[in-house]
Amino acid sequence: xxxxxxxxxxxxxxxxxxxxxxxxxxxxxxxxxxxxxxxxxxxxxxxxxxxxxxxxxxxxxxxxxxxxxxxxxxxxxxxxxxxxxxxxxxxxxxxxxxxxxxxxxxxxxxxxxxxxxxxxxxxxxxxxxxxxxxxxxxxxxxxxxxxxxxxxxxxx
Amino acid sequence: xxxxxxxxxxxxxxxxxxxxxxxxxxxxxxxxxxxxxxxxxxxxxxxxxxxxxxxxxxxxxxxxxxxxxxxxxxxxxxxxxxxxxxxxxxxxxxxxxxxxxxxxxxxxxxxxxxxxxxxxxxxxxxxxxxxxx
Numbered sequence: 227x228x229x230x231x232x233x234x235x236x237x238x239x240x241x242x243x244x245x246x247x248x249x250x251x252x253x254x255x256x257x258x259x260x261x262x263x264x265x266x267x268x269x270x271x272x273x274x275x276x277x278x279x280x281x282x283x284x285x286x287x288x289x290x291x292x293x294x295x296x297x298x299x300x301x302x303x304x305x306x307x308x309x310x311x312x313x314x315x316x317x318x319x320x321x322x323x324x325x326x327x328x329x330x331x332x333x334x335x336x337x338x339x340x341x342x343x344x345x346x347x348x349x350x351x352x353x354x355x356x357x358x359x360x361x362x363x364x365x366x367x368x369x370x371x372x373x374x375x376x377x378x379x380x381x382x
Numbered sequence: 383x384x385x386x387x388x389x390x391x392x393x394x395x396x397x398x399x400x401x402x403x404x405x406x407x408x409x410x411x412x413x414x415x416x417x418x419x420x421x422x423x424x425x426x427x428x429x430x431x432x433x434x435x436x437x438x439x440x441x442x443x444x445x446x447x448x449x450x451x452x453x454x455x456x457x458x459x460x461x462x463x464x465x466x467x468x469x470x471x472x473x474x475x476x477x478x479x480x481x482x483x484x485x486x487x488x489x490x491x492x493x494x495x496x497x498x499x500x501x502x503x504x505x506x507x508x509x510x511x512x513x514x515x
Contacts, residue, residue: 323500324508325476359508361454371478
């Protein structure tokens with residue numbers, strides 16, 4: 227009787243360990259938690275996410291600020307949403323090499339892989355910076371076109 | 383009596399198992415991320431705008447040579463080590479007035495992976511591997 231209970235207990239624990247490992251594996255694969263460190267070409271002292279006299283800096287050089295009033299922001303292409311070290315979301319797509327989009331001010335941020343048109347977050351005001359990779363590996367803030375920003379605002 | 387003991391020990395296992403599953407759920411940051419992970423469908427394939435060379439695959443030596451070419455090189459320099467691309471993706475205007483052309487090269491040793499190369503004007507801007515095709 228004791229032996230049976232022990233065997234059953236071991237089976238339960240083994241099952242749970244396997245389940246935990248599987249969940250851990252899925253979590254890592256689908257929702258990357260590592261932060262992105264963007265090595266910017268234009269190094270301004272103040273960046274979004276900094277504090278100035280106790281007040282939060284929301285936008286900086288190159289940010290286009292758009293009033294969303296709590297509405298959703300959509301993945302402009304199939305791609306990946308990660309977060310940077312200032313809690314902004316960094317969106318990249320293998321279909322658009324050499325470019326990144328930094329999205330600050332989002333609530334309900336959704337990290338991980340997304341199909342085109344998926345909701346990646348919501349915001350009262352979103353601050354979008356468009357970054358282009360330089361030959362030295364740094365990211366330069368560049369002027370975005372209207373059509374590229376419109377892709378974030380409409381479900382495509 | 384024996385029945386009652388068996389039933390209560392079964393209940394204990396059930397409660398313990400439930401508590402552990404709940405703990406795993408909390409550790410995995412549910413409901414913040416897990417439903418998103420579960421609801422994420424495989425991204426859809428971006429259609430080619432125009433197929434250029436239907437049976438074109440990039441060989442391993444070609445890829446090795448390509449990866450040594452610095453960004454900012456001319457399109458001619460890049461294409462000297464490549465063959466014709468499989469297809470061209472729809473043009474984009476990421477920056478105003480600058481057309482981004484994107485060419486796709488499936489890899490010979492892994493045809494479901496495409497090398498996507500982006501050009502702006504005559505300049506090679508960058509590449510990425512797309513794993514979904």
